Amino acid sequence: MGSPDDGALALRIAATSIDGEAEAELCSRFVPRIRLYGLRHLRDEQAADDLVQEVLTQTLSSLRAGRLRDPSMVASFVLGTCRLVVLNQRRTDQRRRAILAESAATPPASVEMEMSEGDRQLAACLAGLSERERTVVVLTYYGELGCDRIAGELALSTGNVRVIRHRALTRLLACMLNREAA
Amino acid sequence: MDACADSVTLATLVDYLSAELPAAASDALEAHLFRCDDCTERLSAIARVESGVRRLFPRGHVLTVLTSELRARMTAEKVRTREYRVEPGQTVPCGAAPGDDVVILHLVADLAGVTRASVDMSDGGGIFAVRHEDVPIDAASGMVSVAYPGAMIRGLPDLIAEISLRTEGADGPRLTTYRLQHAHAAARGDSVPT
Numbered sequence: 001m002g003s004p005d006d007g008a009l010a011l012r013i014a015a016t017s018i019d020g021e022a023e024a025e026l027c028s029r030f031v032p033r034i035r036l037y038g039l040r041h042l043r044d045e046q047a048a049d050d051l052v053q054e055v056l057t058q059t060l061s062s063l064r065a066g067r068l069r070d071p072s073m074v075a076s077f078v079l080g081t082c083r084l085v086v087l088n089q090r091r092t093d094q095r096r097r098a099i100l101a102e103s104a105a106t107p108p109a110s111v112e113m114e115m116s117e118g119d120r121q122l123a124a125c126l127a128g129l130s131e132r133e134r135t136v137v138v139l140t141y142y143g144e145l146g147c148d149r150i151a152g153e154l155a156l157s158t159g160n161v162r163v164i165r166h167r168a169l170t171r172l173l174a175c176m177l178n179r180e181a182a
Numbered sequence: 183m184d185a186c187a188d189s190v191t192l193a194t195l196v197d198y199l200s201a202e203l204p205a206a207a208s209d210a211l212e213a214h215l216f217r218c219d220d221c222t223e224r225l226s227a228i229a230r231v232e233s234g235v236r237r238l239f240p241r242g243h244v245l246t247v248l249t250s251e252l253r254a255r256m257t258a259e260k261v262r263t264r265e266y267r268v269e270p271g272q273t274v275p276c277g278a279a280p281g282d283d284v285v286i287l288h289l290v291a292d293l294a295g296v297t298r299a300s301v302d303m304s305d306g307g308g309i310f311a312v313r314h315e316d317v318p319i320d321a322a323s324g325m326v327s328v329a330y331p332g333a334m335i336r337g338l339p340d341l342i343a344e345i346s347l348r349t350e351g352a353d354g355p356r357l358t359t360y361r362l363q364h365a366h367a368a369a370r371g372d373s374v375p376t
Contacts, residue, residue, distance in 0.1 A: 029219075031233075032222050032223075033215055033222050036199075036213065036222065036226060036229060039232075041201055075216040075217050078216060079213060079216045085308065092186065118230065118234065122231065122234040122238065126238070126244050130315065130332075131314050131315050131316055131317055132316055132318075135246055135249070137235060138235060138239055138244060138246055139249065140200060141232040141235040141236060141251065142239045142240070142255065143249075143251050144255075145251060146201075149350075152185065154249070155319060162193070164195050166332075169192060169196055171229070173227055176231070
């Protein structure tokens with residue numbers, strides 16, 4: 001694991017006391033990877049951003065101090081660090097969320113917030129889906145339901161839901177790409 | 183950027199992000215993601231859809247038919263809704279106040295044995311026309327619920343909207359009609375618990 005380019009950067013960081021350029025490049029490559037790992041396992045954007053900070057801090061610290069036995073395997077190290085940090089975070093987060101849930105205030109009155117351009121494009125692309133496709137996408141990402149549960153909601157087979165979801169995502173991603181390019 | 187050397191499919195990436203991959207496959211994909219820029223970029227695009235839907239839907243920016251799960255989630259998250267229960271043949275005054283993110287119409291109908299349904303709503307004057315084709319059917323609930331963006335409803339002038347619910351099923355095709363009397367000023371009618 002670890003592409004030669006990632007490994008080469010890690011070796012540079014480990015070999016010299018400060019290599020800002022190599023560190024910045026390594027971070028830029030791993031930020032999206034760590035963030036996606038965080039989104040998948042923590043289901044929260046803020047928590048995913050926090051994970052990025054924590055894991056990159058540990059990674060750079062370990063590289064600079066020469067604690068990685070083989071810096072060329074930096075990708076494995078980063079993934080392993082993600083797993084450990086998430087495991088520890090889950091233990092503390094459960095307790096924290098229970099406390100927050102007890103003291104949750106009523107949300108403030110709704111404010112018509114300005115939509116980002118990305119959200120505006122996504123809303124337009126969602127409007128272009130069929131009714132079933134849109135419902136499956138909303139059930140997946142807002143309802144946080146798997147295909148089995150969605151199948152039960154819509155009186156469809158699980159296989160049918162998977163096909164609809166795949167078709168919907170394919171159309172959405174193509175639509176978003178076309179709008180970005182325009 | 184080089185294309186993925188392992189040809190990871192869109193379906194696999196979607197399943198991964200939705201936590202529907204078996205553990206071993208998920209672990210293997212994660213190891214791959216940490217060395218594949220192409221898959222990272224593709225998965226990032228899917229993640230942007232996910233986060234976007236989570237922002238857009240509760241703020242009423244996605245017009246959709248609701249299921250019981252979505253209604254439950256909206257209630258749990260205290261989404262600001264204004265709801266109207268409409269019986270067949272009934273005319274219901276309606277509107278949307280500034281704080282209403284989502285307006286929900288609950289069309290009461292006998293859905294026993296129904297296999298397919300569609301909803302048409304229009305004012306007949308070209309101002310407002312929406313069609314929901316092949317909507318999800320929750321026979322137990324006895325209604326079809328549709329969520330409209332509050333901002334969209336607030337933007338409508340005073341009008342009468344005719345609603346047609348067309349169903350197909352064991353008893354053959356059936357047409358049920360409803361009517362809404364929309365007032366552009368402050369919302370008319372209280373939210374009706376369902």
